[in-house]
Amino acid sequence: MEIRKNAYYDSVTLMIISKDVKAFDGVNEALVGMGTDLNREIAENLGLNAEGFEAVTANDFFIAADCDSEEVFQKVIENVDEMLNKKAEKSKAEYVPPTLEGALKVEKDLNMAVISVPGRYAADVARDCLEHDINVMLFSDNVTIEEEKELKEYAVSKELLVMGPDCGTAIINNVPLAFANVVKSGNIGLVCASGTGAQEVSSIIDQLGGGISQLLGTGGRDLRSEIGGLMMKQCLNALIEDAKTEIIVLVSKPPAAEIEKQIFEIASKTEKPVVVCFIGGNVEEIKKSGLYVAVSLEDAAHKAVQLAKEETVTDFTTFAMGQEKAEELAAEEVSKMAEGQKYVRGLYTGGTICDEAMKLLIDDLGSIRSNIPLKPEDRLEDARNSASVEHTFLDFGDDEFTVGRPHPMIDPSLRAERVAEEAKDPQTAVILVDCVIGYGSHEDPAKELSDAVRKAKETAAKEGRYLSVVATVCGTEGDPQSRTATSLQLANAGAIVLPSNAQATRFVQTILKKLQ
Numbered sequence: 235m236e237i238r239k240n241a242y243y244d245s246v247t248l249m250i251i252s253k254d255v256k257a258f259d260g261v262n263e264a265l266v267g268m269g270t271d272l273n274r275e276i277a278e279n280l281g282l283n284a285e286g287f288e289a290v291t292a293n294d295f296f297i298a299a300d301c302d303s304e305e306v307f308q309k310v311i312e313n314v315d316e317m318l319n320k321k322a323e324k325s326k327a328e329y330v331p332p333t334l335e336g337a338l339k340v341e342k343d344l345n346m347a348v349i350s351v352p353g354r355y356a357a358d359v360a361r362d363c364l365e366h367d368i369n370v371m372l373f374s375d376n377v378t379i380e381e382e383k384e385l386k387e388y389a390v391s392k393e394l395l396v397m398g399p400d401c402g403t404a405i406i407n408n409v410p411l412a413f414a415n416v417v418k419s420g421n422i423g424l425v426c427a428s429g430t431g432a433q434e435v436s437s438i439i440d441q442l443g444g445g446i447s448q449l450l451g452t453g454g455r456d457l458r459s460e461i462g463g464l465m466m467k468q469c470l471n472a473l474i475e476d477a478k479t480e481i482i483v484l485v486s487k488p489p490a491a492e493i494e495k496q497i498f499e500i501a502s503k504t505e506k507p508v509v510v511c512f513i514g515g516n517v518e519e520i521k522k523s524g525l526y527v528a529v530s531l532e533d534a535a536h537k538a539v540q541l542a543k544e545e546t547v548t549d550f551t552t553f554a555m556g557q558e559k560a561e562e563l564a565a566e567e568v569s570k571m572a573e574g575q576k577y578v579r580g581l582y583t584g585g586t587i588c589d590e591a592m593k594l595l596i597d598d599l600g601s602i603r604s605n606i607p608l609k610p611e612d613r614l615e616d617a618r619n620s621a622s623v624e625h626t627f628l629d630f631g632d633d634e635f636t637v638g639r640p641h642p643m644i645d646p647s648l649r650a651e652r653v654a655e656e657a658k659d660p661q662t663a664v665i666l667v668d669c670v671i672g673y674g675s676h677e678d679p680a681k682e683l684s685d686a687v688r689k690a691k692e693t694a695a696k697e698g699r700y701l702s703v704v705a706t707v708c709g710t711e712g713d714p715q716s717r718t719a720t721s722l723q724l725a726n727a728g729a730i731v732l733p734s735n736a737q738a739t740r741f742v743q744t745i746l747k748k749l750q
Contacts, residue, residue: 235284236311241295242268243318249640251317253647255299258313260306264299266314268292272637334362344368348411353399357381360396364389372398372453373412379460382453386464395472396465398453402429402674405436405449407478413643415672416712420445422538423479425469427452427486430584430670431531433708434735435485435511437672437717438535440710441733444542447478457489466497474504481541482508483534487589488515498523509537513586514593514608530736531590553740554733563730564744567664570700575663576749578742579656580627581649582668583642583679584708587735588629591666594739598746599625605632627666628652643675650686657690657701663749664702665690666742668735671709671720680707680720684727691728702745705729706738 248267255264263280267273269290277283282298290296297314301307331337338344347363349356353376360370364385372385377399389396397404403426404411408419413429417440424446426432436446450469457463466486473479482501489497489512501508502523510520511528520527526541528534529549536550553560578595582588585606592602602608603624605617614626617634630642630649642649649667656662665687669679687703694701705724709717721731732738 235282235287235299236297237269237286237290238295240293242293243295247318250645251314253639253645254317255310255314258306258310260302261310262300262302264297264310266297267295269294269296276637334359334366338366346371346406346411348373349398350374353377356399357385360385361388364392364394364396367392367394369395370397371401371404371411371451372396373401374398375400379455379458382455383461383464386456386461386468390464390468395450395468397451397469399455401451401453403432403449404451405446407448408446410673413670413672413674414449415440415708415710416714417710418443418445419447421447421478421480421542422483423447423473423476423481424449424483424485425452425466425473426450426484427454427456427466428586430668430708431485431511431513431586431590433584433670433672434531434587435483435535435538437708437710438532438734439539440712441717442535442539444535444539447480448473448476452486454487457486457493459490459493463489463493463497466493467500470497470500474500474506480506481538482506483511483528483538484508485511485531485534486513487586488512494519498525501525507541509534509541513590530594530734531587532734532736551736551740553737560741560744564741564748567700567702567730567745568748571663571702571749572660572699574660575699576746577659577661578625578664578666578746579659579662580666581630581652581656582628583630583646583649584668584670585629585631587668587706587708588627590735591739592627594736595625595743598743601625602627605629605634643670643679646676646679646682650682653683653686653703654689654693657693660697660699662694662701664704664742664745666738667703667705667729669705669707669720669724671707671715671717672713675709675715678715680715680723684723684729687724687727687729703727703729704738704742704745705731706733706735707731708735 252266265277270292299310346369348371349359350373353374356374356377363370385396402413405414415437417436452465456465473482509526509528511534517527526537533550537547540547603612603614603626606629607613691701707717707720711717725731
């Protein structure tokens with residue numbers, strides 16, 4: 235172990251470096267990080283708390299590794315320093331003020347701050363920004379619900395935004411923030427309580443030839459009765475007043491009933507058409523308010539673009555390839571399977587699209603085990619071990635999987651490992667996966683996923699089974715990873731790649747019906 239006193243490095247950078255170090259020859263386990271309580275606990279659980287570790291503080295940087303030899307450990311240190319130096323070189327290009335006051339001296343007209351600090355500090359930083367009349371995108375999680383309500387009430391009183399906490403996606407005046415995609419500018423404005431839901435809708439709008447005026451996030455708890463939908467209402471009013479926005483799309487899980495009524499009341503008074511995608515929500519209430527109902531994230535995108543093009547608004551609930559071809563392809567997949575294969579494993583890096591898939595399947599399947607279950611009785615006690623006799627869907631972005639490691643859209647390795655693992659279960663018929671690209675995501679998320687798909691299919695084949703892998707790519711051609719290039723990687727690995735999460739889910743549904 236090597237300890238460096240009073241040396242600071244960004245936590246996400248260190249988590250990614252830890253992952254790379256683990257892949258070195260002769261390294262059995264490794265952790266590179268700051269000496270926080272959490273990292274100390276992780277190091278102890280991994281058996282990496284060598285002599286002297288008890289003196290490490292939160293201000294200290296450490297490199298801990300279980301290596302085959304001292305020579306290997308020295309190479310680990312050299313490589314860590316090399317990776318840190320590369321990161322530092324990239325950062326030298328521009329001055330980054332260490333405080334808000336410093337930033338305001340450099341740029342007096344700042345009006346938007348993206349906050350990504352540990353949750354216990356985030357509320358204070360957000361309050362400081364609001365006091366300086368700066369809108370806030372609060373990427374940090376672990377902010378208390380009381381702090382969230384206080385911040386949002388203060389923001390509303392000053393006609394400012396607090397997007398979050400745990401807000402992962404926004405596009406303001408065509409500038410993408412955090413996890414966002416390269417989309418065309420246009421006249422469709424979105425207010426979304428979820429990150430990957432926002433990415434799915436905005437990406438499909440781009441694919442259909444539409445464009446985004448603004449994409450505003452609220453954070454997942456905003457529509458609870460404790461918060462009162464403060465930011466959904468604030469953002470909705472902002473889009474109503476925004477000259478660039480002509481069509482509005484609202485995306486969320488179903489709000490509390492009283493909040494839903496307030497939102498519909500605001501939306502029904504604007505002359506701008508409003509599409510509502512409250513996944514699993516009350517369709518009749520939406521219709522009563524004179525708003526357009528979306529039955530999926532993809533359907534919301536189609537309806538928004540139809541409105542933008544002044545076309546007839548219709549439901550999109552089919553396959554781009556056509557129903558007949560989808561049925562034929564599903565029958566072909568089923569014909570290769572062995573007796574006893576009957577379950578689907580949904581392994582997602584995006585929580586909202588995982589939730590959408592479950593809601594599209596639940597009526598047929600009845601029960602879906604998950605770490606983000608639709609019904610309390612379906613919660614997995616240990617999400618790291620799927621129930622081998624049930625349909626199972628996992629959100630790898632949930633807290634259970636992200637303690638001490640980056641979000642799976644940044645580091646997709648854990649989900650990739652699970653793909654290969656699920657193939658060993660003789661009852662697994664289909665593995666359903668997403669691949670989210672764009673800013674903030676891994677530079678090539680399809681690489682590890684494709685390798686895992688190949689390994690999974692090989693495992694099944696050796697045991698006389700056939701494993702169907704169905705995938706969807708959330709992103710656009712303009713993204714750094716490219717939607718087409720990503721799709722081709724997955725297809726070449728043997729996955730069936732569908733244009734949307736809704737289509738991928740419907741295809742799995744078709745397969746499962748033919749297995750009955």
